[in-house]
Amino acid sequence: MLQHHRSPHSPLPRTVILGAGGFLSPVLQRNLQAHGATMMALGRSTIDLTKPGASAELAAHIQPDDAVVMAAGLTPDKGKDTATLMANLRMAEAVALALQHSRPAHFLYISSDAVYDARWSSLLNEESACEPSDLYALMHVAREKILGQACQQARIPFAIVRPCAIYGPGDTHNSYGPNRFLRSALNSRTIALFGAGQERRHHVFVDDVAELVRQCIGHASTGVINAVTGHAASFGEVAEMIAALAADNIMIDHLPQSAPVTHRHFDTRALALAFPSLQATELADGLRQSYAALQPASGLAALSSASPASQKPATKKEEAVCP
Amino acid sequence: MNKQTIGFAGLSHLGIIYSAASAARGFSVVAFDPRTDLTADLAHGRFPVAEPGLDDLYREHSARLTYTSDASRLAHCQLVFVALDVTTNDSNQSDLGPLEKLLAEVTPQLAHGATLVIMSQLPPGYSRKLSAKLADNKLRDNQLFYQVETLVFGNAVDRAVHPERIIIGSDKVGADKVGSDKTGSDKPGEALPAHYAAYLKAFECPTVLMRYESAELCKIAINCFLVSSIATSNTLAEVCERIGADWREIVPALRLDQRIGTKAYLTPGLGIAGGNLERDLVTVQRLAEENGCDASVVTAWQRNSMYRKDWVLGRLFASGLLQNTEQTRIGVWGLAYKQDTHSTKNSPSLALLRALNAYSCQAYDPVAKIDAGQFPHVRVCDAAEEAAQDSDVLLVMTPWREFASAPLERLLPRMRGRKVIDPYGVLAEARCRQLGYQYERLGA
Structure with a gap:
């Protein structure tokens, strides 16, 4: 549950975004810019948060009135092993030290819905127990604790946003879901589903996550909020929608179901209470925008042929300072 | 008409309703509350609570109702009910302070041999402690009973005048005397003072007598069963909303099942409210925590209630x-x-x-x-x-x-x-x- 500590009519603070090279950062930058905010987006080329001395470097960039958003991290497609976990924790350690030194006005951590284990509840919410089922989920839980403790000690208002599966134009990942389906539909005219693709997920459009983060900054919100849509669609439904977007026939392949069918449904009450005017992008609209962005004329088509490991974000700039 | 004069103390919703119901059953009633403005309003038939039938009840039986802020008037009653509603805070925990203050005002007025009956919503264990306290205060001649209130907001008058049964807790009952008086005879009444038994008989319903702790928990048990029905109805109603079923079509079939019943709480709603049900759930959780019982189902009911409220x-x-x-x-x-x-x-x-x-x-x-x-x-x-x-x-x-x-x-x-x-x-x-x-x- 979130608590707001500032009138939404107040001017937005300058925002420092960690993870400039990620999927969310460019969209968040555009959103903040559209609302008249100033910002600084820091990527690995400026500060490698896994390296010694990173905390001091970072602290030097943060001013007392800033809001800081941490969207930096190595996602599962970069590795699911212990080394990746430890690298991610080193990043959190560096940020925690920097926060304690620089004491910004607000800190917001972009976590993940992976922290919940859906086996124990048919409807998850912000109060559901965090029960990490893999190292990636454990990483987010540990980071939440590390950063939360740092903020508590330094008395920095702290918020956690836990998005479900994010998709949209500029997606740098190739996880099972809309982004992979869109690329394979364009490249090979096929979409590969596990089994019948029954598993239901909240597929959250990246612009909606950026808007939620901006609203949290605007309200100086503290607490935890899940970035969810209110509707869980099955992978099969997503595949059908994407197939319908393509003019050519798209073949939907059904691979053997390798794992038990699980669903992840989320309760939107906390979101409705915190930001009643927020409106999630309809899945069909979000997929349409994502599909359009992957067309050759969009400039993002290069992504469609890139292998996951070599993919780069839509913007090559890893550091951006916007007015 | 019954010649006995019954005393009531604490004129919140509970006391107002039961004092009027007692008058309707033919008893003269002295109803006390220290708030003079309140008793003045009540004496003119102006009630601070809205209940269907209350105005008519007052109009028909006001001749037998005396509202007063003079506690000494209770000294003339052999049977005195303390019926102040126990309020709850935002966490649904009881505030017993006002009740204790009222008891401190009322008990010194009790006549020799008078019976004190608490109707206020008590947590388990309270009656026995109070009984011991009264004995310490040289009120050994005054017996204490706990009478369970089962009023329903919006239907309180009917339930008070025509109760389906009366549940009583006592320290005088052993296992051999515990039980139900389904015929209205005075078999369990042997454990009750004659004036209390006569009062109960006027309500023409079974009396169920049990030890203090059982009666206190009995009230909570009733509410837990109601909440479980509400939570079950709400859960299944939501499933209906998602799969194209209609809960209204299902309910008549459930009501015809005798194991569920015609008056079961099967109407879906927006969670539990009103305070009493919520209080009892919190009490069960506390008792379970103190005594090492599994009350996770109660937590599930509360979560369902919060969920449906929105x-x-x-x-x-x-x-x-x-x-x-x-x-x-x-x-x-x-x-x-x-x-x-x-x-x-x-x-x-x-x-x-x-x-x-x-x-x-x-x-x-x-x-x-x-x-x-x-x-x-x-x-x-x-x-x-x-x-x-x-x-x-x-x-x-x-x-x-x-x-x-x-x-x-x-x-x-x-x-x-x-x-x-x-x-x-x-x-x-x-x-x-x-x-x-x-x-x-x-x-x-």
């Missing part, structure tokens, strides 16, 4: 009607937590209005009032029509009968929008749809 907000959120903070106008019918009561304790309507504090709201309730200072964004209306006027959506948050008979053909066109959210299904659904309105209710 059902209307969820529908509004999903509809997109809340996108425009400045221009959206919301009409609300009903503020009370249920029909036929003034109470707004834990009311879903008020919870919703708090959540909609960024929007312009206009609300009407036939009885319940709200503190304008806490709801500056809400304009309280004098009529249902006014609350519907120019609204983008109409929310029927309390199932008052008045709303069921509202002339939809005249009222709905006054709205600016065409959406009606009527969780309890008070309005004529088919008519709303015929008139071109989007209509939503629980369970379908």
